[in-house]
Amino acid sequence: MRIMDGIRINLGSGELSRFTKKIVRKLSDMKDFYYDKSAVKEILIRSDPIIYEVYAYETERQDGNLSFATTILYPGKIGREFYMTKGHFHEKEDRAEVYVGLSGTGLMLIMDKNGETKIVKIEPNSVIYVPPYHAHRAVNIGDKPLIFLAIYPSDAGHNYGDIKLKGFSKIVVQENGEVKIIDNPNYTR
Ligand code: PAN
Ligand code: ZN
Secondary structure: OOOOOOEEEEEOOEEHHHOOOEEEEEEOOOOOOOOOOHHHHHHHHHHHEEEEEEEEEOOOOOOOEEEEEEEEOOOOOEEOOOEEEEOEOOOOOOOOEEEEEEEEOEEEEEOOOOOOOEEEEEOOOOOEEEEOOOOOOOEEEEOOOOOEEEEEEEEEEEOOHHHHHOOOOOEEEEEEEEEEEEEEOOOOO
């Protein structure tokens, strides 16, 4: 009987050995998501840095199926705010998700519909459960790429609109060399 190869994660680069989709997210793709709009403008005059890349292995979008993706979130800041993913609610809001930290150090913001945000550390070997109806965003607070695996129902989908409009209630910034979680001045309930 032939033994099949599974899909492998390159733990150095975060790349999947097989994937159905690759996404490259540059600053210009997510300029509305950072709170400091003038810092965004300033950077975009000179360059358009890659903030993160996603390798996704997605199966048919049907109830019961699972898909998974690795994300490579680079280190850096836009103004005082650390590089982060856009963050989203799922389009089918009752769909949950599991994140597994593989490399680097970061924080996960997990926010409910009322804007209550929980913050969980994401680092190698940590497993983070994102409950249904919660928006989620990863933030790289270290100086190496933050690499993690996400496993989600194939029909979950992404709703970026609410986050683009209002953001998360908390943002993660650097203050006097330290990581600080502060209220997002642009967030309205
Ligand atoms: C993850 C995210 C991935 C990129 O696979 O999609 O980290 O973040 P954004 O989708 O917020 O840009 C996931 O949560 N999937 O559901
Ligand atoms: Zn998700």
